Amino acid sequence: MFEQLLTIIAPILFCAAVGFIWARRGFDYPVDFVSRMVMNIGAPCLILASFNEAGIDPGLLGKVAAATLAVLLIMMGFGAILVRLLRLRMTTFLPSVVFANIGNMGLPLCYFAFGETGLALGLTVFLVVFTLQMSVGLVLASGHVNVLELLKQPVLWATAAAVAMILGDWALPGWLANTVTLLGDITIPLMLITLGVSLASLRVEEWRHSLLFSLVRVAGGFCAGWLVAEWFGLQGVERGVLILQSSMPVAVFNYLLALRYKREPGEVAGMVLLSTLLAFLSLPLVVAYVLL
DSSP: OHHHHHHHHHHHHHHHHHHHHHHHTTOOOOHHHHHHHIIIIIHHHHHHHHHHHHOOOHHHHHHHHHHHHHHHHHHHHHHHHHHHHHTOOHHHHHHHHHOBOIIIIIHHHHHHHHHHHHHHHHHHHHHHHHHHIIIIIHHHHHSSOOHHHHHTOHHHHHHHHHHHHHHHTOOOOHHHHHHHHHHHTTHHHHHHHHHHHHHHTOOOSOHHHHHHHHHIIIIIHHHHHHHHHHHHTOOHHHHHHHHHHHTOOBOHHHHHHHHHHTSOHHHHHHHHHHHHHHHHHHHHHHHHHHHO
16 A cells, blocks of 8 residues: 555655655746646646547536536635634635645646546546636635636637537547657646746744644545535545546645735635645545545
8 A cells, every 4th residue: 555655645745746856956847838838727727638548438527517516615605704703804814724736736646546437537627627727716816707718718718628528429530649748748747847847936823723724624524525525425536536626735826816806815825735735635535535
């Protein structure tokens, strides 16, 4: 079991460490360029390539998507109550409870733990969370609705194409399948290295709130994922993927939105950093549990 866990977790830690050390050494890393490359080219191609190869039942994908939405609603409800009780700013703390790092960290874990099927299901979770973060998350951060911002995202159009492929039971032609596979392969390494670079620049300003909400995000996410998996009757890979993705730390994107809209970015940076450190400690236990 230890060797299996090492096989899954070591690539995550090593790639993130590469980015962290790179940034600490003061080398240039164009985060904005890499992020745009990943979200506009790499991730859409990864979606098309994964669903083209996975051959998963559309009903299962829909079930995982619905389960993901249920987890988000649980975390949103619990987070809103906690924030209100502590009399903190909802726009600062609620997004960090709800939106986890299911992209940079979650997708690689799903892939290494469960292979192509795990990656496809992990992408299903990613797409649900991403859609809500680009809609509800943007509303919380900016204070206004921006539907055009959501519609501009290539991952949504790639998702529409992938759904059409699944429902129509057709596959990409060989030349196109090879092309999107090649471009999609850049996504996971770049996500992990960028995560490490981002962590190198973050600092904890108010550790008590940051630690509390980090625990809520990681431990509460695991509990919500487990509860919903039981409720929906998920088994095997789909159960493991949902619990794994639900246990991820605070998404770095929350910090970027807080910085952009001046929503106490120092607080959010602390939650991102501490929750990621907690996740690195808890990941071996979570992975071991979902593999049982």
